[in-house]
Amino acid sequence: MTLSPLLPLHDGHGIPQLGLGVYKIADAAAADAVQVALEAGYRHIDTAALYDNETGVGQGIARSGLPREDVFVTTKVWNDQHGYDKTLRAFDVSLGKLGFDYVDLFLIHWPAPRQDLFVDTWRALETLRASGRARSIGVSNFQPHHLDRLLAETDVVPVLNQVELHPWLQQSTVREYDAAHGILTEAWSPLARGRAIGNETLDAIGARHGKTAAQVVIRWHLELGNVVIPKSVTPVRIRENFDVFDFTLDAGDHAAIAAIDAGQRTGRDPDDLD
Template sequence: MSTVPSIVLNNAVKVPQLGFGVYQIEPDEVRGATELALDAGYRHIDTAAAYANEAGVGQAVRNSGIPRDEIFITTKLRNADQGYESALAAFEDSRRELGVDVIDLYLIHWPYPRHNRFVDSWKALEKLYAEGAVRAIGVSNFLEPHLDRILAEGEIVPAVNQIELHPSFQQADLTRYSAARGIAVEAYSPLGQGEDLNSAVVRRLAETHGVTPAQIILRWHLQLGHIVIPKSVAAERIQENIDVFDFSLSEQEVVLISGLESGLRTSGDPATFDFPQI
């Protein structure tokens, strides 16, 4: 079983650097997939209220027999639930769905900027943190202007900014901006929705190291210090994605992969993303 290193967040909480994402995994599939991930050695599970599968994640955690304090659970505040009181109520819904007393990391899922509620939502998260209901709080899909407001109007620096990040869409300025302020960068869609697996550079490096293209990209993320949350429902892929700690890329190989930037965004633009159900 692979041993996953941890990243120490800005409040000294440790998070396993490689986790298991459950975005777009159907509610009736997520329990089984999460159980496979826990069996493979994952100890960080990333879900969200918008995914409608928190209950299955919670059931898998209970079924695993692994002590609760050995599993790091992240979930997120849905856009339609933004606002101070509504965020507090939504958190209780997530805690109930997951069947846990404490959530390890709670994120605002999107800035949802046209509605101008994310600062009020952040203040609700700060309250939850002060009460010990969450071990760390952060944001997802926040750009520099959104982070600026949180830093100026809030009291706590976010522990994490979870963003779309993969070789062909690296958001280098945002990554540097976040890191410079002590905000850990977490990569979702780390393989570019599979598009980056077809890169000639990635495939050549996979042949060189005797691993898969996905493992090359995940290793790139890890060596750059990203928290990364690949997802799959296939047992062999779940295992493959965590078996990335017995090889390393050279500095030159990391640079080669970093040269694949093409601006290929595969998700919404946080500046304009305006869907309440997410």
């Protein structure tokens, strides 16, 4: 069975580069999607407290029969639980829903800068890392100015920064900042909420390689060095999204995709979400 490449995190752990995202998947459906994904070769599942499907994710992993240590699981603390003590309590809730005694990666979901609590929240993540209950810790939707403050005021550098990233929002500044500080960049909404499907440029690249536009974009992420977590509940699409390890993009393909960049978000600006 083909498995995803494992990228090194700066804390000594590794993360499968291609995972399954489960945003907006109902709890009951999440168990089935996770089981299908694990059968297809995925070994990385990305959830969050906000998604309200941590129970289903845990059930899907249990049903797969795989040892817990073979599946990399990420979850996140939501904005209304920022602050040191609240974050520790929120982590306990997430862990209980998953049915685990540790998570592989725990993230601050958004900086929520107007609350001005993400530094205290990060200190709670440092405590969880020290306890071993969160093996690695990172952030999501942090811009360089948020990370500057975190690095100046706390002790542990995030291993990963998960941001909206796709051909229409290529995030070169964030990726360059992350790379300079040893932080991996992970892409959410990697297919721009379906916008990649039917795009003329991506379709043409896919036709040359015998692949779909979605597979082209996932492969593009992998070749850029991004961690990528496409979401689907459809078994055939889950499997298709993982079938990207038998081709490579050439320089012309990369140049054509680079030209798509328009700085366009499908989600919120990180400075505008409390």
